[in-house]
Amino acid sequence: MSDNSPFRAEDIERDVSGRVLALRDEDLGVFFRPRTLAVVGASDTPGRPNTAVYRRLRAWAARVGARVHPVNPGRDLVDGEPCHRSVADVPEPIDVAAVLVGDPAGVLDELAAAGARFAVVFASGFAELGDDGRAAQERMGRLALDGPRVLGPNTNLNAFEEFREDLDGPAIALISQSGHQGRPIFQAQELGVRVSHWAPTGNEADLEFADFLRHFADLPEVGAVAGYVEGFKDGRTLMLAADHAARRGVPVVVVKVGRTRDGASMAASHTGKLTGSDVVTSAVLGQFGVTRVDGLDELLDTSALLARAKPPVSGGVCVYAISGGTGAHMADLCSAAGLELPELSAGTQKALHEWIPGYLRVSNPVDNGGHPVGDWRGRRILETLVADPAVGVLICPITGAFPPMSDVLARDLAEIAERTDKPVCVVWGSPAGTEPAYRDVLLGSRRLAVFRTFGNCVRAVRAYLDFHEFQGRYRSPFPDAPRTPSPAAAEGRRLLAAGPASEHTAKELLRAYGIRTPREELVGSAAAAARAAAAIGFPVVLKGCGPDVAHKSDLGLVHLDLRSAAQVREAYRQVSAHAGVDAALVCEQVRGGVEAAVGLAHDELFGPTVMAGLGGVFVEVFQDVAFRVPPFDEAEAHRMLAGLRGFPLLDGARGRPRADVGALVDVIMRVQRMGLELDGVLSELDVNPLVVLPDGAVALDALAVVRP
Numbered sequence: 001m002s003d004n005s006p007f008r009a010e011d012i013e014r015d016v017s018g019r020v021l022a023l024r025d026e027d028l029g030v031f032f033r034p035r036t037l038a039v040v041g042a043s044d045t046p047g048r049p050n051t052a053v054y055r056r057l058r059a060w061a062a063r064v065g066a067r068v069h070p071v072n073p074g075r076d077l078v079d080g081e082p083c084h085r086s087v088a089d090v091p092e093p094i095d096v097a098a099v100l101v102g103d104p105a106g107v108l109d110e111l112a113a114a115g116a117r118f119a120v121v122f123a124s125g126f127a128e129l130g131d132d133g134r135a136a137q138e139r140m141g142r143l144a145l146d147g148p149r150v151l152g153p154n155t156n157l158n159a160f161e162e163f164r165e166d167l168d169g170p171a172i173a174l175i176s177q178s179g180h181q182g183r184p185i186f187q188a189q190e191l192g193v194r195v196s197h198w199a200p201t202g203n204e205a206d207l208e209f210a211d212f213l214r215h216f217a218d219l220p221e222v223g224a225v226a227g228y229v230e231g232f233k234d235g236r237t238l239m240l241a242a243d244h245a246a247r248r249g250v251p252v253v254v255v256k257v258g259r260t261r262d263g264a265s266m267a268a269s270h271t272g273k274l275t276g277s278d279v280v281t282s283a284v285l286g287q288f289g290v291t292r293v294d295g296l297d298e299l300l301d302t303s304a305l306l307a308r309a310k311p312p313v314s315g316g317v318c319v320y321a322i323s324g325g326t327g328a329h330m331a332d333l334c335s336a337a338g339l340e341l342p343e344l345s346a347g348t349q350k351a352l353h354e355w356i357p358g359y360l361r362v363s364n365p366v367d368n369g370g371h372p373v374g375d376w377r378g379r380r381i382l383e384t385l386v387a388d389p390a391v392g393v394l395i396c397p398i399t400g401a402f403p404p405m406s407d408v409l410a411r412d413l414a415e416i417a418e419r420t421d422k423p424v425c426v427v428w429g430s431p432a433g434t435e436p437a438y439r440d441v442l443l444g445s446r447r448l449a450v451f452r453t454f455g456n457c458v459r460a461v462r463a464y465l466d467f468h469e470f471q472g473r474y475r476s477p478f479p480d481a482p483r484t485p486s487p488a489a490a491e492g493r494r495l496l497a498a499g500p501a502s503e504h505t506a507k508e509l510l511r512a513y514g515i516r517t518p519r520e521e522l523v524g525s526a527a528a529a530a531r532a533a534a535a536i537g538f539p540v541v542l543k544g545c546g547p548d549v550a551h552k553s554d555l556g557l558v559h560l561d562l563r564s565a566a567q568v569r570e571a572y573r574q575v576s577a578h579a580g581v582d583a584a585l586v587c588e589q590v591r592g593g594v595e596a597a598v599g600l601a602h603d604e605l606f607g608p609t610v611m612a613g614l615g616g617v618f619v620e621v622f623q624d625v626a627f628r629v630p631p632f633d634e635a636e637a638h639r640m641l642a643g644l645r646g647f648p649l650l651d652g653a654r655g656r657p658r659a660d661v662g663a664l665v666d667v668i669m670r671v672q673r674m675g676l677e678l679d680g681v682l683s684e685l686d687v688n689p690l691v692v693l694p695d696g697a698v699a700l701d702a703l704a705v706v707r708p
Helices: 028-032 049-064 105-114 131-146 179-191 209-217 235-248 270-274 277-287 296-308 324-336 346-352 376-387 405-419 436-442 454-473 487-496 503-512 526-536 565-576 616-622 634-642 661-677
Strands: 036-040 067-071 096-099 118-121 149-151 171-176 195-200 222-229 252-256 291-293 317-321 393-398 424-428 449-451 520-523 540-545 558-562 583-588 594-603 607-614 624-628 682-692 697-699 702-706
Touching: 028 209, 036 049, 049 067, 096 105, 105 118, 105 131, 131 149, 171 179, 171 209, 171 296, 179 195, 179 222, 179 296, 195 209, 209 222, 209 235, 222 296, 235 277, 252 277, 252 296, 277 291, 277 624, 291 296, 291 454, 296 449, 296 454, 317 324, 317 376, 324 393, 324 454, 346 376, 376 393, 376 405, 393 405, 393 454, 405 424, 405 436, 424 436, 424 454, 449 454, 487 503, 487 661, 503 540, 503 583, 503 682, 503 702, 520 526, 526 540, 526 565, 526 583, 540 565, 558 565, 565 583, 594 616, 594 661, 607 616, 607 634, 607 661, 616 624, 616 682, 624 634, 634 661, 661 682, 661 697
Parallel strands: 036 067, 036 096, 096 118, 118 149, 171 195, 171 222, 222 252, 252 291, 317 393, 393 424, 424 449
Antiparallel strands: 520 583, 540 558, 540 583, 594 607, 594 682, 607 624, 682 697, 682 702
């Protein structure tokens, strides 16, 4: 279990690995709408940072109806108001305390004694500065178990911003570890995008991304949650919070920085070498329906569309442009993103040609030639497009302002958006962005999705359709997560207790978990090898075996297609001469099938992580792999495989026999169970190659790495 877990041992139900199966229940509504606010370190000295902070907090408290209590041992008055010498002197329960002092530990003790609910610690100089600061931050987290819930340290005032109340419709709730990086989302209110909350989590000594995601997903006014994340505190709580949002139907969009951080470069197995924190994070986000984007502008655009748009009635996208070139450009981008551009019905095309010249294309994309947008025809065209049953999303790219026709087009688009449940997306490509058609008409609409770039529009539409496809099939995996060990767990722990594992031990582990291996025998002499081969039946495979021998084919320790006792004896003599080889495995030779690989690795954030891929011994070369973090069900394992580039090889491409994908899924599920039950004992597992036959799957080789 993660060392960062915010739960006590007795607090909550856990799975067989020891990880929690539910989030802690904290009423963050009190944090955002407190009755009382204590400001520790309040000042009115001109030029002091604390003076500006105190006055800003006091103004915020007035807006939300909270009573403010300044606390400063050196003051009787602050801005003419009575000031308390200590937290203990505050005459009523404290809902939120803003801690403005440089060393907050003593203040947190006082707040705990006073029964305060929440504390915001603005001070920096903790985990971001190294080991000493990290230790101080961990102490703060432990204090929070018995005291107030802590936001920060190293946070700011973003939770106490003034949010516009004149905007309606579903809102974006924002979570950001960096206040500065969250500002473009907050300032989107100037573009008519409603923002309801902002949680600047800072270093997350206590309250974390998952706490706020759970809270925001429960708020009826929140249409989507946007996040800027530098690092998640706890992998399991992230998964639980994303699961909660998915079950509530609330879209989550995040920028997660750190894509280029190296993964486990010293890992022994193929799985370990392919597993890096970022690739696993991406897999988990996809597993729970979280949209990952790269830029802050994309974060805003995608969150806004997901928050405002109703579920699609169709997956088809229609591109409507005033120029053939513009339509072709947008169509290329849509097709490259995997968006479907269905041909419009014959009736729709016939109707469109009543207002659009016959020589222009109206099948999709639709080119109106320009002039119809400037009069009554433009409105009729839009009505006809959104009425076509194949159209789920309408995209209108406007590459630049061309008044007065663009003014009429903008008004028509805004009016059509109000009359349809289908998303109407507009790209306003003018570099100026000051035109009335854009500022007043397009941004003034609460139903239009307005973009400034073609790329952001296409990616947002892709995310919108993907999210609703995910919603249609999602089923939480946590109710079915194993709580008690299977009978195989005890045998697995016994096998791994002796230390470094040979291939023979690794295969015994697989067999304990019901994973098929070839018929084989461990031998210690050339004569025994020949007898074993005769018993198994020629041809056979002979492999050098030892606890310190990995990737045997690279070392010349695998001899295939041995057809006589003499060949077996000679192969044994060759492999036994290699350092580290203390025995040999004589194995049944399995022919045919598709070579795959299934593995386990331990991710520092998420724990046991399952990998599946194609390519056998070349899996590292092709890197056609997918990852999932337990718990997940068989349907998710199928999707894991379907996302591989080489999946057609399993599905009978080019007349090949269709492989038993169900058997491969079964291996993945058994390896998942093994990873949960043996977490803390088994560091890595490589089942590679795993031959997937038309009937069943056989593990030809296995590598198990025992935790020190």
